[in-house]
Amino acid sequence: MELECNRTVGLWMYQNGGGDDIERKMILKLLERGINSVTGLDLRYAEADKNGLKCKGFNIYDMDLFFSYNAGEQTKSQLYFYEQLNNIIPTINNFKAFANAEDKFRSNQLLSLAGVNCSDFYICHRENPDLIRQKFREWGKLVFKPLDGWGGVGMALIDSEYTLDTLMPFLNQMDIRHYYIERYIDNDHTDFRVDIVDNQFIASYGRVASDKDWRTNITSGGKVILREASDEIIDLSKKAVAALGLEIGGVDLLYDREKEEYVVLEVNGIPAFATPDQEKMGLTFNDKKIDTIINLIDKTTQKQGHTHEQK
Numbered sequence: 684m685e686l687e688c689n690r691t692v693g694l695w696m697y698q699n700g701g702g703d704d705i706e707r708k709m710i711l712k713l714l715e716r717g718i719n720s721v722t723g724l725d726l727r728y729a730e731a732d733k734n735g736l737k738c739k740g741f742n743i744y745d746m747d748l749f750f751s752y753n754a755g756e757q758t759k760s761q762l763y764f765y766e767q768l769n770n771i772i773p774t775i776n777n778f779k780a781f782a783n784a785e786d787k788f789r790s791n792q793l794l795s796l797a798g799v800n801c802s803d804f805y806i807c808h809r810e811n812p813d814l815i816r817q818k819f820r821e822w823g824k825l826v827f828k829p830l831d832g833w834g835g836v837g838m839a840l841i842d843s844e845y846t847l848d849t850l851m852p853f854l855n856q857m858d859i860r861h862y863y864i865e866r867y868i869d870n871d872h873t874d875f876r877v878d879i880v881d882n883q884f885i886a887s888y889g890r891v892a893s894d895k896d897w898r899t900n901i902t903s904g905g906k907v908i909l910r911e912a913s914d915e916i917i918d919l920s921k922k923a924v925a926a927l928g929l930e931i932g933g934v935d936l937l938y939d940r941e942k943e944e945y946v947v948l949e950v951n952g953i954p955a956f957a958t959p960d961q962e963k964m965g966l967t968f969n970d971k972k973i974d975t976i977i978n979l980i981d982k983t984t985q986k987q988g989h990t991h992e993q994k
């Protein structure tokens with residue numbers, strides 16, 4: 684069979700945890716649709732001038748779409764080029780939504796304004812620590828978070844005024860402009876992860892924290908568990924992804940035992956595929972996720988054609 688390719692997609696995909704295999708599958712499926720792929724486009728090493736943005740000898744502006752899927756290796760300079768790239772060609776995720784999802788304050792505010800149930804949050808300038816104390820008295824228990832953190836790193840759970848007093852001088856030393864806090868959600872230390880692609884439900888699973896930590900992140904010792912999402916959870920997750928404007932999103936939810944409701948904790952813009960070990964455990968959603976992403980890329984590149992018009 685001879686294939687004629689009339690489109691090209693640039694890929695920047697994580698290679699660990701089975702990512703290389705996923706990428707190979709994607710390349711083949713894209714080819715079946717007449718779409719060529721250029722892989723390993725690490726924007727950190729891109730160069731740009733009047734003529735375009737070059738990476739590995741390719742001018743990416745000549746491509747029909749850029750697929751950015753490498754959370755661990757994202758640097759500031761990459762993000763800078765990613766943003767400009769999306770001024771010229773479509774990217775998945777689109778940069779604006781991706782950047783909002785990376786920021787806890789921005790995403791929670793977009794979620795709450797869209798009517799999606801998310802955690803109570805508060806942000807204020809570091810010059811106003813008294814406002815934090817007021818919130819502590821109101822909420823009883825709170826969590827400090829870095830605005831752009833991941834893996835549960837850098838967070839602090841405050842459950843007494845004494846802990847707050849101990850922490851504040853340390854925070855003062857840090858190079859941050861804002862204090863960002865959330866009300867602590869009374870939960871059983873398990874969460875839901877719901878994957879959505881192109882407004883379609885792909886899969887759900889969960890994580891359970893280790894008995895030594897209140898965070899469910901794998902990096903904090905948490906473990907993946909099989910967990911089916913109800914229609915209510917799926918619906919909430921779709922609304923969350925739509926509120927942020929993401930093409931692909933992995934929604935993390937907790938069950939608030941006190942308020943007896945589900946809460947969207949965050950939406951991940953680069954939700955990982957199941958690793959080979961997780962697949963053996965029964966997380967068998969990879970093929971469905973790949974197919975839905977390929978459909979989305981096909982659809983998006985057909986619509987845009989080969990013009991360089993902005994969306």
Ligand SMILES: Nc1ncnc2c1ncn2[C@@H]1O[C@H](COP(=O)(O)OP(=O)(O)O)[C@@H](O)[C@H]1O
Nearest residue numbers: 802832833834835836865866867868898899900
């Ligand atoms: N407001 C909160 N109330 C209770 N637990 C929380 C709260 N925020 C975070 N957690 C716990 O900490 C983990 C990490 O928080 P999250 O906001 O998802 O940050 P990260 O981006 O670092 O994963 C969550 O999976 C959850 O278990």
Ligand SMILES: [Mg+2]
Nearest residue numbers: 834835935949
């Ligand atoms: Mg998280």
